[in-house]
Amino acid sequence: MPAHPLRGASAIVGLGITPQGKVYGPSALGFAVDAVRLALEDAGLSREDVDGLLVNPGLSWGDMGMGSFQLQQALGLRDLRLTATMNLGGATAAAMIAHAAQAIAAGVCRTVACVFSDAPLKPPSPATGDGGGTGAAYRFARGLEAAYGFFGVNAMYALVAKRHMHRYGTTQDHLGLVAVAQRRWANRNPAAQLHDKSLTLSDYHASRWIVEPFHLFDCCLVSNGGLAVIVTATDRARGLRKPPVYVWGMGQGHLGGDPADSLASGAVLAKETAFPMAGVGVADFDVVELYDCYTFTVLVTLEDYGFCSKGEGGPFVAERVRGPGEGLPVNTGGGQLSSFYMWGMTPISEAVIQLRGEGGERQVPRHDLALVSGNGGVLSTHATLVLSRLPA
Amino acid sequence: MTAPAKPAPEITPEMTPFFEAARRHELVVQRCTACGALRFPARAACNRCMSRDVEWVPVAGRGTIFSVAVMHQANHPAFAAVLPYAVVVVELECGVRMISNVVDWPVAEVRIGAPVEVCFEERSPEVTLPVFRRASA
Numbered sequence: 001m002p003a004h005p006l007r008g009a010s011a012i013v014g015l016g017i018t019p020q021g022k023v024y025g026p027s028a029l030g031f032a033v034d035a036v037r038l039a040l041e042d043a044g045l046s047r048e049d050v051d052g053l054l055v056n057p058g059l060s061w062g063d064m065g066m067g068s069f070q071l072q073q074a075l076g077l078r079d080l081r082l083t084a085t086m087n088l089g090g091a092t093a094a095a096m097i098a099h100a101a102q103a104i105a106a107g108v109c110r111t112v113a114c115v116f117s118d119a120p121l122k123p124p125s126p127a128t129g130d131g132g133g134t135g136a137a138y139r140f141a142r143g144l145e146a147a148y149g150f151f152g153v154n155a156m157y158a159l160v161a162k163r164h165m166h167r168y169g170t171t172q173d174h175l176g177l178v179a180v181a182q183r184r185w186a187n188r189n190p191a192a193q194l195h196d197k198s199l200t201l202s203d204y205h206a207s208r209w210i211v212e213p214f215h216l217f218d219c220c221l222v223s224n225g226g227l228a229v230i231v232t233a234t235d236r237a238r239g240l241r242k243p244p245v246y247v248w249g250m251g252q253g254h255l256g257g258d259p260a261d262s263l264a265s266g267a268v269l270a271k272e273t274a275f276p277m278a279g280v281g282v283a284d285f286d287v288v289e290l291y292d293c294y295t296f297t298v299l300v301t302l303e304d305y306g307f308c309s310k311g312e313g314g315p316f317v318a319e320r321v322r323g324p325g326e327g328l329p330v331n332t333g334g335g336q337l338s339s340f341y342m343w344g345m346t347p348i349s350e351a352v353i354q355l356r357g358e359g360g361e362r363q364v365p366r367h368d369l370a371l372v373s374g375n376g377g378v379l380s381t382h383a384t385l386v387l388s389r390l391p392a
Numbered sequence: 393m394t395a396p397a398k399p400a401p402e403i404t405p406e407m408t409p410f411f412e413a414a415r416r417h418e419l420v421v422q423r424c425t426a427c428g429a430l431r432f433p434a435r436a437a438c439n440r441c442m443s444r445d446v447e448w449v450p451v452a453g454r455g456t457i458f459s460v461a462v463m464h465q466a467n468h469p470a471f472a473a474v475l476p477y478a479v480v481v482v483e484l485e486c487g488v489r490m491i492s493n494v495v496d497w498p499v500a501e502v503r504i505g506a507p508v509e510v511c512f513e514e515r516s517p518e519v520t521l522p523v524f525r526r527a528s529a
Contacts, residue, residue, distance in 0.1 A: 144433060147401040147521060148493050150479040151467035158461035159481055166459075166504045209476070212462035258489075260459055260481070 004249075004277040008392020009105040011237035011244035012097070014043025014230030015352050020340035021193040023224045024123040028060045031117035031226030033074050039113065039228040044241030047075065050230075052082035052109040054099060056092035056343065058118025071115065081109040089376020090291050091252070091266075092116070093344030094383035098250035100231040110233055116345045117226035153293070154219060156378045158211040161296040163260045165213060167311065170299065172213060174314030176204035177321065178295035179217040179337055184323030186334025188362035193221055194338040218295045220336035227345035229352070234391065245355045248369075249278025249386030259379035265297070266382025267304035267373060278386035282306045286366045287354045288328060289347035291375040292335040301373055302330070329354075329364045344374030348385065355389040398470040400519055406434035409448040414520040417512045420448045421488045432488045453510025454527060455484035460502050478502045482524050493523045
């Protein structure tokens with residue numbers, strides 16, 4: 001069977017990560033500019049090389065119309081051949097890389113900057129004492145649901161997680177072990193927001209509840225910051241400043257219906273496109289970077305890619321997802337639970353770091369092939385990338 | 393100082409029949425007049441047959457707890473006094489699921505699968521909400 005035409009046709013050549021977390025000052029647009037500048041520097045490319053711009057606006061972009069055009073103007077980019085503002089929630093980042101890869105392979109454009117930024121956190125106010133560390137921008141009320149005190153994505157996911165626990169016997173320990181393993185990775189990642197904080201399973205159980213069955217450490221961080229990735233054609237990628245990370249495969253899956261029934265992510269569909277395109281199977285991955293808005297999401301996503309059978313995610317993480325040096329390397333920078341929350345850009349950036357061999361203390365010894373997932377809404381949207389340091 | 397009131401739901405034109413029925417202590421859901429599928433809350437079209445023809449019909453207020461989330465954070469000041477409280481998804485006997493609250497039921501005892509029946513909580517002259525209490529199996 002001939003190789004898929006998209007397999008290895010493009011590569012990630014630049015990664016720009018601004019300071020992350022409780023970083024105050026820049027607006028979301030400002031963080032986006034900084035991220036693109038850093039990514040171009042990382043690649044050894046200049047602004048004039050960019051002819052495509054894809055943007056995933058975070059919540060604090062608000063109602064700014066045509067975000068990608070706003071960013072084009074802020075960056076002073078001229079003569080773009082591709083642009084779009086995209087929003088599939090946390091699946092957007094991987095979908096932007098895929099869109100870029102497809103456009104490049106089709107000859108529509110050559111070098112695309114894919115950008116996410118957000119600035120939902122406000123500085124602490126002397127009047128209230130605290131207020132800086134809360135994700136106030138993420139709290140929203142929804143008509144009838146708000147009247148019942150049903151607020152936010154934490155609660156929506158909690159209802160689904162509770163069904164998984166009921167149907168499959170997933171335990172609080174299983175969720176906690178995901179948080180503990182990822183923190184062990186974050187402890188080796190100096191860029192992680194929680195780098196200096198250890199976490200044991202008993203710390204996890206002792207942490208406050210947010211919405212049962214989620215403790216504080218089941219929920220992702222909220223971060224101000226920006227993150228940009230430069231994708232270019234494979235022939236352009238060679239000889240740039242950093243080793244290329246080749247895009248081998250991509251896919252999407254959006255199941256529809258009620259996630260509390262399926263208890264599944266769109267990975268079940270997305271892998272059917274991405275894995276054959278890349279010519280790989282689930283056993284081939286050296287590094288696994290999964291979208292982790294909650295510990296629960298990691299467990300379900302592992303099931304849906306086929307690392308274990310449906311419903312076995314709990315026992316699987318207990319045995320195989322243990323942190324550095326043991327089992328399967330999952331979310332090796334600490335993920336969004338312990339490192340920083342740039343929606344789907346967090347797992348993509350960590351895959352690039354690992355495949356390049358830039359992981360420092362957390363570098364995985366074997367790092368040829370990485371699986372990356374993005375997930376939006378409540379298991380509503382899903383996008384997969386298969387990335388490799390090897391040309392196809 | 394009086395406690396702040398819980399947020400009042402916006403009574404949209406689509407949902408007005410639901411709130412009118414609740415004031416009469418009656419539980420209604422939408423029914424697709426083309427294919428008969430029931431749905432809640434109000435939706436623009438039937439996602440079984442794509443028809444936009446719809447009516448509101450009374451349904452029995454009996455069902456079971458389909459899922460439960462126990463809220464420990466007050467995202468609105470009115471809920472601070474009642475923490476922790478349970479938000480439940482009730483699966484009615486007719487198959488429709490709805491977000492709701494439970495009454496006279498310790499939070500730690502609310503279990504998936506438990507039988508429930510509807511009762512009504514009068515929040516204001518305009519707003520009465522269906523809520524659920526334990527029922528005998």
